[in-house]
Amino acid sequence: MGVGSQRIAVEKPEVADTFAVRSLAPDILLFANLGAVQLNYTYGLEECLRAIAILEADALILHLNPLQECIQAKGDTNFKGLLDKINILCSKLPVPVIAKEVGNGISAKMAQQLIEAGVSAIDVAGAGGTSWAKVESERAENPLLQELGRTFTDWGIPTAECIADIRSHYPTVPLIASGGLRNGLEAAKAIALGADLVGLALPFLQAASQSPESLHETVQLLIAQITTVLFCTGNANLASLKHSHVLQKLA
Ligand SMILES: Cc1cc2nc3c(=O)[nH]c(=O)nc-3n(C[C@H](O)[C@H](O)[C@H](O)COP(=O)(O)O)c2cc1C
Structure with missing residues (x-):
């Protein structure tokens, strides 16, 4: 953070x-x-x-x-x-x-x-x-x-x-x-492109301005989106996604 x-x-x-x-x-x-x-x-x-x-x-x-x-x-x-x-x-x-x-x-x-x-x-x-x-x-x-x-x-x-x-x-x-970056799929694409970490500002600010529950849901969805990309591309973790050539499949 x-x-x-x-x-x-x-x-x-x-x-x-x-x-x-x-x-x-x-x-x-x-x-x-x-x-x-x-x-x-x-x-x-x-x-x-x-x-x-x-x-x-x-x-x-x-x-x-x-x-x-x-x-x-x-x-x-x-x-x-x-x-x-x-x-x-x-x-x-x-x-x-x-x-x-x-x-x-x-x-x-x-x-x-x-x-x-x-x-x-x-x-x-x-x-x-x-x-x-x-x-x-x-x-x-x-x-x-x-x-x-x-x-x-x-x-x-x-x-x-x-x-x-x-x-x-x-x-x-x-x-x-x-x-x-607005969701976990975009975050995963950025990692596949070569990023080590990703940052989101507006999506967290929007959720936080609604309620703590909304912020929690945003984080849960983000994690679910990223793990879904990992699962569907056969990558065990983000480090492996970074070194795979799945970008064409994600696009
Ligand atoms: C309300 C708000 C305040 C920000 N303040 C700072 C800041 O003080 N320092 C900084 O490095 N970036 C700041 N940023 C920029 C973000 O870190 C980020 O680079 C930029 O918003 C693009 O990300 P986003 O499209 O996900 O919002 C701020 C962004 C927002 C939305």
Whole structure:
């Protein structure tokens, strides 16, 4: 599980408790989260360590959201020199760093730069699902920003394309597929394409906003969909699905 940006918790310690979910999930992978661009706006090692400590996280996700910042009234658009700062953090933090987009995708070229900077894994968060350009366009009061957001609503590299492209260049880098995945069949397809993990944001948020029972049903259905794919393709587990060539049959 990955939490949303912990910037609010870093800046307002009184709400840090709302992120402290480790006691509820003692043995799962938990990812801390901060915007990489904050490294150009006063954040450094100390803030990252705090985000990790609040969650007792196994890794820190640094999200890259240049398009989203462009559609915000006072967006943080200074992305200059971030790779060097990420590089320093990767060498100093006690946990691995994961680089992640937020719905516009990561290309193989960008993956190369991030891997060279020292990140341990990549979450492509590709296009096809939640669109932050659209969200910011809806939130914006300024008509120019509203239209700018609408223009870029569908912008980005689709998730499947990111996974296939990065995997073909980097056969072993840990890769997370997210962005537009809506059920266990799509999750299984992403794994067959080469992802090691998958992430879903909107489907969990929608279910959680209804009721705890709805969230439980969503998780049960997701598991049933994935195990059905494994059963019907003759794969004992996800690791085996990853190395099988069943994609044509799943399509
Ligand atoms: C309400 C909401 C808040 C989000 N906040 C963050 C965030 O703080 N940090 C981050 O890395 N991604 C954030 N995301 C992006 C998701 O992690 C994901 O990359 C994106 O929504 C695409 O996945 P989806 O199509 O399944 O929603 C957020 C998504 C949603 C729906």
